[in-house]
Amino acid sequence: MAKVELRDVWKKFGNVEVIKGVSIDLDDGEFVVLVGPSGCGKSTLLNLIAGLETLTSGEIRIGDTLVNDVPPKDRNIAMVFQSYALYPTKTVQENITFGMQTRGVDRAVQDKALADVSQLLHIEQLLDRKPGQLSGGQRQRVAMGRALVRNPDVFLFDEPLSNLDAKLRIEMRTEVKKLHLRLGKTIVYVTHDQIEAMTLASRIAVMDNGHVRQFGTPEEIYENPVDLFVAGFMGSPSMNIVKGKVVNEDGYAIAVTDEEGTIRFPLGSEQAAKVKGREGEEIHLGLRPETITHVGAHGAPQSDLFVFERAVDVVEPTGPDTMLVFTLGGMEAIARVRPEERVRPGETFRFEVNMGKAKLFDGKTGMRL
Template sequence: MSALMIRDLHKSYGGLEILAGINLEARTGEFVALVGPSGCGKSTLLAMIAGLETVTSGEIWIGDRLVNSVQPKDRDIAMVFQSYALYPTMTVRQNITFGMESRGVPKAEQAEAVKRVAALLQIEQLLNRKPGQLSGGQRQRVAMGRALVRDPKLFLFDEPLSNLDAKLRVDMRTEIKKLHHRVGKTTVYVTHDQVEAMTLASRIAVMNQGSVQQFDTPKRIYDRPTNMFVAGFMGSPAMNFIPARLTGSTSISVRAADGSDATLALAAPLPTGAPKDVVLGVRPEHIYRFTADLKSRKPAVQPLQAPVELVEPTGAETLAVLRLGDLEITGRFEPDDAPVMGETITLGIDMSRACLFDPATRALL
């Protein structure tokens, strides 16, 4: 059964359309991430699910109930905000129980809920402190605790980690994933950080300009992006886009560093009617230093000459900016096999992992 169903959802402010026909489903216990650039509509969509924004047209179902006109307090949801929204004059315990107090939950039941949630989030020692005495990560745990005591059908997270520093963000990301596995509640999580989406979600909705570009598993979105926007947005560094031209049913040509055309064999024939001009999409980690051993291990690897413009060591890997004709592309190399700035190397492009796009529609071929 679906815990959340969104059907042909539209949102407009006057003549400005913010969401244009959104269709999404979250299965019971699933973790769905909404990801996209600022202004794409993801936070507006979350607010509409929560009941904080009205629906222009379309339907929102939570479980078996249409909730378009249902007040936020009656939707059986819990929301964790970017700003934590804790009461500064209340203790952690009082912040967690505030909603239960408002609903008239008996004291004994409140105490049991606080005990359970505090143990789950490992904040037992913080219950008598006030928010000003807590770190950012501790405040975020308290905000999650306030949501967890409700035992709702649906958890909504609105960029909850964006105010944290880089290390704490990684730590809290791990905690949220562990929490989801323990609690098993359906979760919708908004983020602009594609790494957060990839690591946390069972399925990702990639949004742009008010519409869902692709809704699929992290692996499918990364390996087979439905269009060039998804391909360029998901992945860091981004996918390389290389202009190419079909030279046969199973080959393309690209412009090499010396201005000549280099032919690359495709791993599989393109469908009938494919355009002559295409865009070759290659992830940085699918670019190697070409060797005979590499060719024996990866038969689909195709060689290509390229000078090295820049080298960026990052510790676990080394990024190299390489030139193809007038184009710069990025490769990701093992530190011990990294190229040196100024040298010309023979690249090995793994064509079995490459994507081809139509430059007119920007869609995957």
Template sequence: MASGITLSGVFKRFGATEVIKGIDLAIEPGEFVVLVGPSGCGKSTLLNLVAGLETLTSGDIRIGAQVVNDVPPRDRDIAMVFQSYALYPTKSVRQNITFGMQTRHVPRDRQEAALDEFSRLLQIDGLLDRKPGQLSGGQRQRVAMGRALVRQPEVFLFDEPLSNLDAKLRIEMRTEIKKLHQRLGKTVVYVTHDQIEAMTLASRIAVMDNGHIRQFAQPHEIYEDPVDLFVAGFMGSPPMNMLPGKLARDGTARAVAVEGNGAPPILFPLPGRLAARLDEPDGHEVVLGLRPEAIFAAGTELPGPDRFVFERTVGVVEPTGPDTMLVFAIGPVEAIARVRPGDAPDPGTAFSFEVDMTKAKLFDAASGLALGARTGGR
């Protein structure tokens, strides 16, 4: 049975610098939670606090029902996988995996059974007599994971374990980690700065910034209903288009007026359900958020409600394989649309874009908080 993790009022200071600023977080038993955010946001420090590698300034950390503030790392029933693999270079794969069990005086037959099970599971059973220097990066990471798995702890902690791998290996290892979690059902806390990694692995994501958790929710909620401009801009590749404007009227309907650098403003009509949730008056400064996939070539998608067509000159065309990104100026910013390769025009040509306004997000320009949001997500 996996153990949950509860953080209550957790602070961490290094000297006068406050790195973790009052975090409350409840992770359910068996969950795969990803801590994601830019470099320096505090995610690795938070993981190290759970592991016991750093001491709390204040607050409580519980693993299961036990408060572990003063419990040493070896007694917390956790296993950690690091970015650097941290393998013993002079020991074989077999010795690296079983070393921890030997120091805990686990009986030899149990050591061999665990080694056999997890080396086959990780597909490294043919590498047991090699040294780490004879392995590829992906193989070394599998050995590091095997060393953690044989402990069979209640909680696994991963600190950017794939960041040293090339793109193809990252995708492969991501899949292996997800399979392992589905098979073992243990609680996992996983740190990364890669938001695609977070979206594909997590049952819930904690988006961190400057020592705070901005939003803690399921991946689809983080992507579809970000609570503020930071989350909206950080999660997504390419990022959400952020168009500064003001609330206005298009006849009797509510809209967002986006200035056109000397040209008349573009009035983006707001869907009725979003408009009905707004308390802000006309003229209120907002930011209109549109994901690139919400902007496409006019007339290429099935008809739907709340569509809006406008024309702009395409500045840059970026083929990515299955999609092509079109970069164009709208108001004071550059925006990105995602179109099918066959729909892409030449750079420098006028192009008719269609927007699915049912996917529009609205944020207060001053506070950055979502307006008319359906969910809180915190």
């Protein structure tokens, strides 16, 4: 195993800055996910760690070794790509052992490694097949097997599940997590899917425009997003963000106004302290869909609960929950209620919100208060 350290890493392509001063530390055996929208720089950052791209400036260390000028083959890393990158004319067995053959590894060692990874990945029965005879999930297992036999210090995964259908992605996600638990190896994993990031990672680096906006555990990032970007990107459905103004009428509140009128969302003492002296200022109120639900659903203290009414625009049954889409402060908002709640589009619904879970963001900077 090995830790990975990035210090003030920059990458330019011509005059275009793609990675902008990234500094993060990955602990031994940690599963770190780089997540963000397309074009945010996450795959470029992974390629810099792999040595497939050269740094413009900064330092990358794997273990205790500075690897800025170390070629990929000498970094003791293994990479699994989105495209599988298997040799179509070779069998599964040949694909997995090809790297060992080129390095002159003893045949007995090859056979032992092949047996171990094929059993670990449940592909023993596929060893004589060629990639064209395999499903997408089976090909991905073979690609992982080829990486595993190298016994690297660090595994790098570049959106390995994005070509799979929804059901298979969930199954393979579980397999990747099991694999990490068994091996205890350091993994850096790139995805644009924040559900994948939340379920797999020990820590997540949320990237945007070449920057790491927040680096923390899934719980930290979900419960305490550092700014509006992270709040809006992480979560499915994403956090409801509405504009309001700070008012102080028998206690601090965020007043949200639209065509249906004004709702004053009351703030607790800790939240009130954050907006003290900001009367009249614009504040973004952040509420996760699960914090807005039907009356009686919350187990929170009564002092944190607030009930308001709004007309429902869209009803979206999902099975275990029903999503109610409504307008709040001129923005589309989503509430998560139990499927037993019978409501039709156009009807007024009584929503209960847990204000103890509400997040406040500065109206100008977008940073969480």
